[in-house]
Amino acid sequence: MADLGSYLSAHWPLILVVLAVLALLFKGPIVRKLAGIEEIAPENAVRLINDHDAVVIDVREMGEWSRGHLPGARHIPLGEVGKYLPDLRKHQEHHVICQCASGMRSARAAGILKKAGFTKVYSLKGGIAAWRSAGLPVEKD
CATH class of the missing domain: 1.20.5 (Single alpha-helices involved in coiled-coils or other helix-helix interfaces)
Structure with a gap:
C-alpha cells in the first residue's frame, strides 16, 4: 500500500x-x-415584524420582487444598498431583516448594514423560498 x-x-x-x-x-x-451575521428563520422573522416593527429589506432584482415579496418589505437591490445607507440610518436602532431568494445576497446586504453600524440586522434564512415553504403571506405590487 x-x-x-x-x-x-x-x-x-x-x-x-x-x-x-x-x-x-x-x-x-x-x-x-x-461576519457576525445572524440568520433568522421565517417564523422568528414574523415575531420581529409583528412585535418590534422590524424593517424588511428585499435585496432581489426587480423581476424577482415583482413576482412576490414579503408584506411591507422595502425593495433595495443588493447593488444599491450602499447608496441607500443615508436613508436607512433612521432604522439603525431597529430590527432590520434582509431578504433575498435563498439567503446569500441578504447575508451580504446584512454585512453591509452591520459594517455601517446597524446592530440588530438579520438575514432571512432560506430567503423567500423558506418564507413561502412556511406558508407565510406574499404580496405583489
Whole structure:
C-alpha cells in the first residue's frame, strides 16, 4: 500500500477539486458566522415584524420582487444598498431583516448594514423560498 504522501502527490488535482467544492458548500455559513451575521428563520422573522416593527429589506432584482415579496418589505437591490445607507440610518436602532431568494445576497446586504453600524440586522434564512415553504403571506405590487 502506498504511503499518504505519494497518494497525495499522485492525486493532487482531484484533491484540489474536492477542496474547492467543500469551500463552495461551506462558504456561505462560514462567511456569515465570521461576519457576525445572524440568520433568522421565517417564523422568528414574523415575531420581529409583528412585535418590534422590524424593517424588511428585499435585496432581489426587480423581476424577482415583482413576482412576490414579503408584506411591507422595502425593495433595495443588493447593488444599491450602499447608496441607500443615508436613508436607512433612521432604522439603525431597529430590527432590520434582509431578504433575498435563498439567503446569500441578504447575508451580504446584512454585512453591509452591520459594517455601517446597524446592530440588530438579520438575514432571512432560506430567503423567500423558506418564507413561502412556511406558508407565510406574499404580496405583489
